[in-house]
Amino acid sequence: MRNQCKDILNVITRSHTFFFRVRFCDYFKDQLGGFAEGFLDGYVQEDQDKVYSVMVEEFLMLFDLTYNHINLLNREFNEGLVLRVGNRSAVEERIPGYIRKLEEYTIK
Numbered sequence: 001m002r003n004q005c006k007d008i009l010n011v012i013t014r015s016h017t018f019f020f021r022v023r024f025c026d027y028f029k030d031q032l033g034g035f036a037e038g039f040l041d042g043y044v045q046e047d048q049d050k051v052y053s054v055m056v057e058e059f060l061m062l063f064d065l066t067y068n069h070i071n072l073l074n075r076e077f078n079e080g081l082v083l084r085v086g087n088r089s090a091v092e093e094r095i096p097g098y099i100r101k102l103e104e105y106t107i108k
Helices: 002-013 018-022 029-044 048-072 079-085 088-104
Strands: none
Touching: 029 048, 048 079, 048 088
16 A cells, blocks of 8 residues: 555656655655655554554545646646646647546455
């Protein structure tokens, strides 16, 4: 589960949008991953039902991210959208990675 959390964080922070560059998210990626792991350890406390619930939620968030990126391709890219998600080619580049993560995702 920890590796999946880091993988998803890597996919999201690799977006190279203005939003992430300004906030140095890539620079703090390891620290953010540590926060996520610490939260999971404290929240689930080895309760397998909670582990399962978190993993399902994580999968659904990745699915939603993928779905929204695919739908972005049907929109007009104005300045505000480009600042939030990057330009059209950046969005297109991320979609295969999201789909690959969905295909590889396992819920135990």
